[in-house]
């Protein structure tokens with residue numbers, strides 16, 4: 324069965340255009356069949372974008388889809404350099420088109436299965452993770468994320484309460500020894516864990 328996290332979706336094309344406005348800035352996105360939340364920006368992603376603090380430095384959007392989180396961060400934080408990755412080739416192609424469409428130069432998108440094609444560390448990692456892929460997929464990503472964060476940098480996740488936000492927070496606590504719920508809205512929790520100096524080994 325095809326999921327939004329399929330590597331090469333075969334579903335017939337259904338390209339749409341949707342708008343998203345954040346802090347007075349309007350972004351335009353192409354979406355397509357075979358990618359996550361193609362008809363409108365996901366409420367969890369929107370809550371994440373509205374919750375994030377100002378960011379600078381190198382930022383990773385892990386599981387970028389057609390790019391709403393990464394593009395919003397890049398547009399709102401011109402000093403940041405945003406890397407966007409996804410396992411789904413069709414999603415990455417859309418993210419690249421959407422970067423061009425919105426004239427965004429401080430971001431790039433490419434295919435990666437988790438951190439496989441990522442070689443550097445980030446000032447923040449942000450993700451609306453592929454919950455439907457299951458804990459066996461997402462918990463290793465949480466564990467690995469600490470290796471891709473600079474000291475004092477944070478991982479931000481959005482997870483629905485009913486899709487296991489509490490157990491995800493516990494998992495993050497076990498990996499990072501800290502986890503804050505920095506926002507709760509419409510059933511979505513925004514979680515933040517920071518790489519503390521005790522993790523620098």
Ligand SMILES: C[S@@+](CC[C@H](N)C(=O)[O-])C[C@H]1O[C@@H](n2cnc3c(N)ncnc32)[C@H](O)[C@@H]1O
Pocket residue numbers: 327328329359360365368385386387388389390391392408409410411414435436437438451452453454456460
């Ligand atoms: C919940 S969607 C969020 C998409 C996008 N960030 C948004 O907010 O609309 C999760 C994304 O993770 C991607 N994904 C699933 N497994 C992945 C993996 N192993 N590595 C990278 N991305 C993955 C999916 O293809 C999907 O685009």
